[in-house]
Amino acid sequence: MPKSPKKVPAKKKVERRKTKHESILGKHPTGKNFGSFTASTDSVTAKSIAHRALLLPDDKVDDAVQELRIALIEHHASPEMIARDNRKITSLKRLGYTLDDANVQRFPTHSDTQKGNLTEVFLAEYISASSGADLPVYRLRHNPNVEQSMKGDDVLAFDFRGRRPRIIIGEAKFRGVPSKTAVEEIIMGLNSSYHGGLPASLQFVADRLYESGQNGLADQIESCALHMANGNLDLNYAGILLSNKNSANPINAHADSNIRELVMISLAMSNPNELVTACFEGIEEEAHGNP
Numbered sequence: 001m002p003k004s005p006k007k008v009p010a011k012k013k014v015e016r017r018k019t020k021h022e023s024i025l026g027k028h029p030t031g032k033n034f035g036s037f038t039a040s041t042d043s044v045t046a047k048s049i050a051h052r053a054l055l056l057p058d059d060k061v062d063d064a065v066q067e068l069r070i071a072l073i074e075h076h077a078s079p080e081m082i083a084r085d086n087r088k089i090t091s092l093k094r095l096g097y098t099l100d101d102a103n104v105q106r107f108p109t110h111s112d113t114q115k116g117n118l119t120e121v122f123l124a125e126y127i128s129a130s131s132g133a134d135l136p137v138y139r140l141r142h143n144p145n146v147e148q149s150m151k152g153d154d155v156l157a158f159d160f161r162g163r164r165p166r167i168i169i170g171e172a173k174f175r176g177v178p179s180k181t182a183v184e185e186i187i188m189g190l191n192s193s194y195h196g197g198l199p200a201s202l203q204f205v206a207d208r209l210y211e212s213g214q215n216g217l218a219d220q221i222e223s224c225a226l227h228m229a230n231g232n233l234d235l236n237y238a239g240i241l242l243s244n245k246n247s248a249n250p251i252n253a254h255a256d257s258n259i260r261e262l263v264m265i266s267l268a269m270s271n272p273n274e275l276v277t278a279c280f281e282g283i284e285e286e287a288h289g290n291p
Contacts, residue, residue, distance in 0.1 A: 019042060019050065020050035020261075020262075020263055021042040021050050021051075021052050021263055022042075023261075024050070024131070024168065024236045024237075024238060024261060024262075024263045025052060025126075025127065025130045025131050025238065025263055025265075026130040026131040026132060027130065028040035028052070028054075028130060029126070029129040029130050033129045033130075034067055034071065034125045034126060034128070034129040035054070035122075035125065035126040035129050035130065036129075037056065037060040037063040037064045037067065038054040038055060038056050038060070038064075038267065039054070039055045039057065040052060040053070040054055040055075041053045041055075043252070045251060045252045045253070045255045045264070046252060046253055047254075047255060047256040049251075049255040049256065049257065049262060049263075049264055050262065050263040050264065051248070051251055051252060051255065051263070051264045051265070051266065052263060052264070052265045052266075053248040053251075053265075053266045053268065054126075054265060054266065054267045054268065055245075055268050055269070056267065056268065056269040056275075058269075058270055061269070061275065061278075064275065065275065065278045065279055068118065068121070068122065068275075068279045069279055069283060069286070071121050071122075071125045072107070072117070072118065072121055072279060072280070072283060073283065073286070073287045074138065075117075075121045075124070075138045075140045075141070076106050076107055076117075076138075076140050076141060076146070076287075077106040077107075077141060077287060078138075078141055081106065081141065082106075082287055082288060082289075085102070085104040085106070085288055085291075086288055086289070086291035087291075088102050088104060089102045089104060089288065089291045090291045093291070104288070105146055105284065106146065106284065106287060107146060107280060107283050107284050107287070108146050108147050108280075109147065109280075110147045110148075111276070112149075113146075113147055113148060113149055114276050114279075114280050115174035115272075115273075115276050116149045116172070116173075116174055117140060117149075118174065118242075118275075118276055118279055118280075119172040119173065119174040119240060119242045119267075120140075120154045120155065120170075120172040121140070122172075122240070122242065122267065123154065123155050123170045123172045123238065123240045123265070124154075124155045124157065124170065126240075126265070127155060127157050127168055127170060127238060128157060131157070131159065131168065132159065132161070133157035133158055133159040133166070133168050134157060134158050134159070134160075135155075135156075135157055136158060136205060136209060136214070136217055136221065137156075137204075137205045137208045137209065139152065139201070139204070139205075142204075142208060152200060152201040152204060153169055153170070153171075153193065153199050153200060153201040154170050154171050154172045154189075155168070155169065155170025155171075155172070155238070156168070156169060156170075156199055156201055156202070156205055157170070158220075158221060158224075160220060164227070164232050164233065164234050165220075165223075165224055165227050165232070165233055165234070166233075166234040166235075166236060167199060167202075167224060167233070167234070167235055167236070168236045168237070168238055169190065169193050169199050169235065169236070169237050169238070170237075170238045170239070170240070171186050171189040171190050171193075171237075171238075171239045171240070172186075172239075172240050172242070173185060173186050173239075173240070173241050173242070174242045174243070174272065174276075175241065175242075175243045175247075176243065176244065176272060176273055177243065177244060177246075178241055178243035178244065178246050178247045178249065178250050178251075178266075179250055180250050180253070180254045182241055182243075182250065183241060183250045183251055183254045183255055183264075184254065186239035186240070186241060186264070187239065187255060187256065187257050189239070190237045190239050190257065190259060190262065191257055191258075191259065193237070194235070194237060194259050197228065198224065198225055198228055199235075202221065202222075202224060202225070203222075205221055206218045206221045206222045209221065234261070235261065236261045236262075236263075237259050237261060237262040237263070238262070238263050238264075238265060239262075239263075239264050239265065240264075240265040240266070240267060241264075241265070241266050241267070242267040242272060243266070243267070243268065243272055244268065244269065244270070244271070244272055245268045245269065245270060246268070247266040247267060247268040248266040248268060251264050251266050
């Protein structure tokens with residue numbers, strides 16, 4: 001009796017292990033997602049830190065400005081804030097006053113603050129677009145002095161989709177010319193947050209949500225303290241240096257940290273100062289429309 005042919009075992013599908021870049025940030029956004037106006041390259045630095053290098057090509061600057069202006073308005077002022085401002089502007093206009101007389105400034109005019117806010121907003125929106133994490137509170141809306149940088153974590157993004165809650169803590173720096181010092185300042189800020197344990201701005205986020213009536217989400221965020229005590233909370237860290245076309249170099253050479261769940265991002269372009277000017281020029285009038 002002829003022998004039955006031997007069954008060849010089916011090849012097991014081997015899943016590719018995610019890189020540190022992907023496990024923290026996810027894949028680089030594509031299509032109409034925020035940040036897709038940049039090109040992306042993932043690598044590892046000289047001291048084994050995950051590094052995602054982003055490049056803003058000259059022919060994509062207009063696209064970047066368009067997306068960034070929308071994000072800047074959203075981060076600095078809610079529709080309700082703009083509506084209140086517009087009612088005030090309309091009333092004063094009837095009396096012969098101008099927009100300046102209404103004193104409804106929502107956006108910084110100081111160059112250094114504009115640079116810092118732009119970099120922070122880019123990092124927040126990029127993390128959200130690439131990782132799918134949420135930004136439950138736009139903290140710049142709560143800045144008591146729009147001309148000064150705001151204290152606290154630059155970015156806190158939350159991901160409650162998995163078995164374990166996850167928080168991504170972000171640190172952002174703008175430099176016209178990149179340097180070792182700038183990289184060290186980013187790492188120092190992230191190391192400080194890492195050694196502090198629970199993010200310093202966590203309660204700030206929860207309080208703002210309670211104030212706006214989003215009690216369920218606020219409870220979820222407050223519960224992160226308990227999850228951390230139980231060893232059931234993942235903390236990830238992301239730092240960004242926005243600078244000229246050499247922004248990746250000092251990160252590759254000098255980024256060094258004992259934080260395991262850390263990724264550094266460089267955002268490079270021909271003229272970062274011109275990008276800031278283009279993003280903020282006339283933004284106050286654009287946000288308030290023509291009340």
